[in-house]
Amino acid sequence: MRHSHPTSDDLQALIDAQMSLEGPLLPILHAIQEAHGHVPEAALPLIAETLNLTPAEVHGVMSFYHDFRKAPAGRHVVKLCRAEACQSMGANALSEAVLDKLGIGWGGTTPDGRVTVEAVYCLGLCACAPAAMIGDRLIGRADAARIDAELEGAA
Amino acid sequence: MKIWVPMDSAAKALGAEAVVAAIRTEADRRGVEVEIARNGSRGMIWLEPLVEVETPEGRMAYGPMTQADVPALFEDGPEKALGLTEELDWMKRQTRLTFARCGLTDPLSLEQYEAHGGLAGLRRAIGMKAEEIIDEVKLSGLRGRGGAGFPTGIKWDTVRMAHADRKYIVCNADEGDSGTFADRMIIEGDPFCLIEGMAIAGLGCHAEKGFVYLRSEYPDAIAVLTRAIEIARATGVLGADVLGSGHAFDIEVRVGAGAYVCGEETSLLNSLEGKRGVVRAKPPLPALEGAFGKPTVVNNVISLATVPVIFEKGAAHYADFGLGRSKGTIPLQIAGNVRHGGLFETAFGMSLGQIVEDLGGGTASGRAVKAVQVGGPLGAYLSPEQFDTPFGYEEFDGQGALIGHAGLVVFDDSADMLGMARFAMEFCAVESCGKCTPCRIGAVRGVETLDRIAAGDAGAIPLLTDLCETMQDGSLCALGGFTPYPVMSALRLFPEEFGAVREAAE
Incomplete structure (x- = not known):
């Protein structure tokens, strides 16, 4: 698990890799968190754009689940x-x-x-x-x- | 020399990997050739890591093993020798139908799976019409093992008869109830059994796609099941032509994200679709409008993993076990403050006292049993005065309790029952999906009311009772609807801990 600051391209690649799935939002959030230790704020508009949702909807889903972090955890x-x-x-x-x-x-x-x-x-x-x-x-x-x-x- | 060491996560949590390393080191030191095989857990968690050595007489058990015990494995008469595994009291007294292979075979060996009866059920189902498959399940009397106890065959039939271009089989593996680990154990110990059960459900309901919604708290189970599905695809058990039947069926693992409420079927479906795990109102039933709006079977892991043995041995064989309308077997999960904790599969009908005292051996602490919570965080507490209650759906209902997913958590006499009641409300407040008011607000008010009672305000007890009634009658799902079970049972059984005299509470 890296605690890095991914570029938009990094994030978009992780999003695109899940797009063949039915209902891809949770797999996308898991994939980003697994790669970067958290789901950076910058990912939300990219996810929203790709899935044709509003950023608020993506935020609503992410914040519903205990697993997803906005900031990296301790080591x-x-x-x-x-x-x-x-x-x-x-x-x-x-x-x-x-x-x-x-x-x-x-x-x-x-x-x-x-x-x-x-x-x-x-x-x-x-x-x-x-x-x-x-x-x-x-x-x-x-x-x-x-x-x-x-x-x-x-x- | 062949030595079996479980790869079950309970065994690992108790040091199985260190034992494996010690066996390798010791074998090298002695120049002995050792094959280390991995199996699931036999269910005797208090003996984990339970190591087995193959001998001409059978598999000899040793446990609980530590690294220090390993050298003795290579010598005669080690201290931790338990005898032949199959002859152990815990094993001999069980009726292992669903868990027949768990602990016996390598979970990821399809050859061993088949050698022990695996795929026979699916092969038989392939030769049957969809209606015949459903009838077989109906005849077996199988009821949903997730907790609600709804007849599985009727659910399947509803999906079979629904008209749609796509249908789904969804396995609920979001086993969040404290005291339960049967789903985890079977997925880690015999994953092909679940895959086979889902494939049979696919044939019976004309569904070609299955999802296993598996909780993120079970990383080992996720890894084992993912691998097993890959193997099943590579060998034609899953895919475009299941075992040459001409029918397609495939399975995808979906990982949850730490929300307890997603164990509720409609909230699970929302989560699967990528939404907030908010509960849906029923109707429409998921069987008619489920995943992605299509007819969907949502079954618990144990319900689906029991299907193969029903088809292998016949519905009548399965239905012969049990009690009244609770047919077949149930994997009891004995947990908490108990000497012999683990999984014990048996026909319905054993008394609660037998389970706790005889199988469980009483408390781990050696103190008196105060209460047993049956059926997870939404299940009622039962006291030793109710120990003669037979384990069955209707029998527990008669006690104002439920069997749920058949987990039993034992508490000794040091348990703080007001504290446990408060925890039930607190848990409900943390995990509420927020859709319905009785649950979302009620749980918060419940915590506050219990704090008032704890501070000595016995006058708040009627308020708590009233609140529980509202939650029970007005909540949309079992989270808010059943949280009153542990709260009210604690109050009923131990009124003095709530500062009430017994009369006042009744």
Whole structure:
């Protein structure tokens, strides 16, 4: 994942690559975010123009979904599950400890841009709760020490 | 020496990849030739990573494995030996129809899939007329496993009889309910089963295109299913001429974007079309005007993945299992604060107490069970006093509860039930699509009202009850309509935690 400032041509190429699909808007937003770590403001009018929508409509779709970011996240994204099964195994205390240690709130990024912590509602690891995901690595029976250790090693 | 290590994401989350690396290192050190094969999970999550070694007697299980346990695999009598996998109590007591192959085979080996009964159902369906396919599904008694329990055959028939130039089969793999992971497990452990089920649905309904709407929180499942579809295309299981039948069917994976409400079928369809995942009013039914305005079957993963075994073994075989109008089997997902968490497929009818105490072994913490939430964040809490309730659609309905997608989340006696009720409202407020007022505004007011109650204002309880009634009766979909289930059941079962005396709450 690059946190770059793509040119209009870069963005248009990502948009065009999805245009053979039926209902291509979500695949377009995913493709841009995957390539650039977020969906830059500059992409919206290009998407709107290509799909014959208004920029407001594209904004409306993008902002509806939790996944899409307007700005790049920290270098490491930690997702902590807040759902019931994880709560039954102490997820609230875990998230409190992790957020306190980093000095940020839900959705926040550390001032050095290293870590972003986000809430997630279920990773499907409900029989080995509490669950967390760091980058694309899943952690079952997570505890604060384990998450600390994973982040220690990460620049 | 052949060693199986699951590639299921729960196994990975518990260290499966480190175990694979340790096996390679140890094998090299000993100069032993080892073939590491990957399988899905057997469902015994408390034993993951569950490693199996092939022996002349059968596959021997070891678990839960850590890197440190690996050297013992190469010696006699290691500490974590569990015996033959098939002889384990958890395995022997199940009726595995939908999950028959999960954990047994390499999820991405079509040869192994066929060797274990795969594609037999599709081949049989190819020889049948569309009406006969629908009749077979009707006879099996299969009901939607997503939660609503609507008869699958009737839904298919509506789509079959609709006139349109295009029809779609949409698989709802937006498994957002806490405590559920059956969809994830079957997609990661036996993806061809879902592909085969969708292809049969395509034949029965005259649809040539399928979508799997798969949540972004499941990256492993997305990767496995995408690969399996490529393999299915390359081998002619999908494509212009499905297994030489002359019928076309293809599948596309669509990734969700983190909205819980998109598990609701009409909101899913809007999302699939590239719109905000806002709920649509019904009618029109998706079966008549679904994806892109065309007749569409929207089925849950487990419903579709159960179709192949119905066609392989016959509708009567499937319908022979179960209880009353809840026919066949259900994959129970036992989760939360429980000693033996995992997936257990069984005929309907087991009591809730048996599931929690006997299969689950009670709480992980060793404390008393306080409550069990069944059916996800919109499901009711049940107390141990209701443990004799048999697991079935109508039986749970009779308790003011629902089975939903058959996830059970166990809580021990430290659970804060007012806090859980508040969380249910908070979750609804975060995830509401915003279309209908009872859900959009009601959930926010629900959080505020529960905060008043938490602050000692027991007088707000009637207000909460009234609000829940409004949400239940006035919401457009199950998000706002069912959020009252956990809230009101918590209040009913534990009135003292809401500062009410028992009489006042009843």
